[in-house]
Amino acid sequence: DKERAIDALERAYREGAANDIITIRVDPMLEDLRGQPRFEALAEKIVPASQFRSATASK
16 A cells, blocks of 8 residues: 555665665656655655756756
8 A cells, every 4th residue: 555655665765775766756666656745755855856857857
């Protein structure tokens, strides 16, 4: 379920695996989690929206 998936992502982040989930904003496997407040808060910690928009705008 979505809550368990977000729990796992938060745990990975806390354990220092942010580099492993750096694609959190674009990974198609995480599409169903987008829009969930906890997921969006975690995504913001890993890749701030302003940084993400800057990176994608230059492509």
